[in-house]
Amino acid sequence: MPSIRYVGNELRRRRTRTVLTAFGLASGVGLVMGIVGVSDGLDEAQAKVLSPLSSVGTDILVTRTVGATTSTASASPSPSATPGVTREGPGFFAAGGPPGARGGNALESLNDSDATALLNDNSSVITDLSKLGKAGTRFTHDFFLSGTMLTFPSAALDTIKAIDGVASATSALTLQAQHQTGTVPEIVAEVKTGGETLTTTARPAEMTSAEQTAFRSCIQRNGGFGGPVNQSSGPAPAPSPGSGGEVRRVEIGGFGAVNKCLPKRFQEYEAKVVTPLRTIQQLVNPPQTDTATTSWTAAGVDPKSPGSGLITKQNISSGTWFTGAANEVVLSTTYAGKQKLAVGGTLTVNGKAYKVVGLADPTLTGNTADVYFPLSTLQDVATRTGRVNEVLVKVADSSQTDEVAAAIKKALPGAQVVTSKDIADTVTGSLHDAQQLANRLGGALTVIVLISTFAVAVLLTLSSVQKRVREIGTLRALGWTKRRVVGQVLTETALIGVLAGVVGIAAGYAVSVAVGLLSPDLSATSSGVAAGASQVGELFGQTTTSLTRSVSLSAPIHLSTIALGMACALLGALLAGAVGGWRAARLSPAVALRDLG
């Protein structure tokens, strides 16, 4: 086939032009690949460092924050609540509460139930000085606050796990801990609580017919309504100070038989009414002593979930992941350094010793903690049994993240649902700046580079066509169609394009290697998610949690980048070929006759 040979021979004969065009295109391809590589490198750094959720094997973070609840206060008797510490957030995540029971008033940013939940959740702030020992002795006391990240029953985890598209979910409890040391003061404020008149309207379900029958027969057995009074209505038992609430019997009649014969659930209800925690305001202002307070953050993570959670096994930089014992902790490297603790050391919290099994570098997020406990251990220590304040969700298909997030919001009204992308958006720092720059300038730079190299290729091809005017005219005179002439020029430039692509890809690799050798450092700072800017946290001197990380920039060359490079080279070559071919096709065959010297 002379045509093919013609193309090859032509390229060889006009070697300078071939090489110039190829290298012109190749330099453009190399630059573009470099730009794309750096941009990819920034994206990867972003994904690695700035997307904390995905770096801990998670896509969605579910929390409950103040102001997010839309339910109104509709306190219902809660048989399971511990007297004195009612952390049940009414209406929100409350186990067993039918969704229809919740009213809605989204306009109130901090409604009553939130306020109550907030105060309840932070009630352990009370350092009951009377319990610390004799006046004049030294005391240390750690207490735990959930800040604005309110806790909710861990049953929410099961709700989330049941949602379509959720691959896995793990719960965690992040608390702000206050470590107080000081001397027990002489004067202990005596706080009287209780005695308030409680107005609670409760409407237990009507007695079933079986209950009525039993009730009637019981009354009969006990002598009817005229029977002797077995239990007199004495004064309410004295409340114990500092318990935060107390139980009060409600007399519903003078007949002992009635009390005795009422079905159990009526009696139960009577026994469990809780007074509002109105003494909190007094208790958050303890008497002034030489008490010194330092804060630290504690997190409870599921030891059985080493792959996803606030920290993962991958975050462990020395030591090991939790081995299963309850008294183990993992410290963040920074906190361990500050406290001069190492793997094998002992951390004491409220007089109890915990063994440091590992040190971790938590990934960039506001939810990093200084000390990681097994979840159940922290729940015990902080008296948050059965409560968590974060659920980390992994979705089955990352493209469904938004849908799953919406489903979680629907299933748990009032939940704050944050995706990896939301968190990445809060990140600042030179990495962020560089990425912004790459996003804004990278595209423009790529376009400029491509346009200029394409222009070079086009001009070189046009000049080559100009030098071959007689030849092309002759071919046209011999009966070559315009299409065949264009095809000839296009084939030539396409081959140049392939050559340019190969050389350009090599150049792109060179850029990548060069960037890798220089590896400029970039920093990234995340202001974090829910724990940041916590009002309650600030109240106790807790500053906004933020973490700065440094990453080395690399410019990885992906297969797609290579394909892009080759595509650019071919595109440029074909553009040049099209323009050159168009010019050639426009030549009159008569130019073959002209005496060009």
Place this chain on the structure above:
Amino acid sequence: MNPLYLLESVERAYPRGGSTVHALRGVCLEIHPGELLAVEGPSGSGKSTLLQLLGAMDVPTAGRVDFDGRALANAKDKELTRLRRDAIGFVFQQFNLIPTLTAVENVEIAMVRPARERALELLATVGLADRAEHLPSRLSGGEQQRVAIARALANDPRVVLADEPTGNLDATTAQEVVDLLIGLNTDQAVTVIVVTHDEDVAVRMRRRVKLRSGEVVSDSVA
């Protein structure tokens, strides 16, 4: 017999600068199949323009050019291109061989369906069977022009148009090339039209058409 070419009142004008150059003014000409014809005239007489019209490379600004009964005056480029490929063979003053292709490849590249055998055959008829694999740069001027003649015959044309075919050749070689063209005409009944200002070439043609200032001033048959 139908004329191969029928030219009636052919005008060809080119705009040049602000004015118009009239290269051909009312040329009327009939050329029949099998003719051996010289178009003569000094430079600027319009003979190159006439050759372009005869070669279906150009169309007249006025008048009529028919090739074998087909009107070319308003034909599209595609039709003209096909006509050039199928019915017309060109021989140029500068030979115009593709420098990167061998002699036989230069013949093949002009073929509708490239066929090595046929190309070699054509080279043999012009006496270059042993030079088939040579690049043009390795051939003498006469040899190059003979390759060009073989190429002109690649698609069995009805007419061979030669533009000053001997202009770049010495006298001996020129006569050989002219012999070859006359041989085509006599042996293969191909119409041969030679544009020349060389009296030695023109005198060997059977019919001589002389142009001056775009007009036919003489049309004689020997």
